[in-house]
Amino acid sequence: MTNTTQYIKAIFLDEKGIKKRSPQIEHERSVAMNDLIEWNHFAIKDAIGPYEITLGTAENRIKITAISEHLSDPIAISLNLAQFRSIIRDYFIICESYFDAVKLGNVPRIEAIDMSRRGLHNEGADLLAILLADKVTMDSDTARRLFTLICVLHLR
Numbered sequence: 106m107t108n109t110t111q112y113i114k115a116i117f118l119d120e121k122g123i124k125k126r127s128p129q130i131e132h133e134r135s136v137a138m139n140d141l142i143e144w145n146h147f148a149i150k151d152a153i154g155p156y157e158i159t160l161g162t163a164e165n166r167i168k169i170t171a172i173s174e175h176l177s178d179p180i181a182i183s184l185n186l187a188q189f190r191s192i193i194r195d196y197f198i199i200c201e202s203y204f205d206a207v208k209l210g211n212v213p214r215i216e217a218i219d220m221s222r223r224g225l226h227n228e229g230a231d232l233l234a235i236l237l238a239d240k241v242t243m244d245s246d247t248a249r250r251l252f253t254l255i256c257v258l259h260l261r
Contacts, residue, residue, distance in 0.1 A: 111148035119161025
């Protein structure tokens with residue numbers, strides 16, 4: 106991290122209404138959360154970090170709430186979830202195919218599906234970064250990990 110205050114130091118998921126997830130999805134959630142805390146660049150405009158972030162979904166919105174010892178009040182950021190629906194739907198369809206191919210050990214199929222999966226993941230991360238650009242700056246790895254967590258929260 107280049108700036109010692111512009112990062113996420115803790116991430117929490119508001120998981121109200123989340124059903125039990127498959128072991129593969131739990132693994133994706135755990136890896137995304139751990140990697141996000143280990144390495145990220147996340148800066149809220151006009152707010153000094155480091156930040157503790159709560160990520161959730163409610164009323165067809167993605168909710169990001171940030172607190173910092175430098176803030177007197179939490180910062181709430183909200184995005185319309187509808188903008189992500191088709192990407193998330195397609196991402197989960199591809200992930201299911203990927204997990205099935207892994208079970209069967211079909212290496213050429215795994216590689217082909219993984220390329221599609223990464224492409225959709227990048228598309229979702231890019232969309233997230235674009236939609237947050239007027240409020241937040243982040244690197245592409247941070248956007249990818251946050252998109253993973255948004256997908257995990259989208260499971261109902």
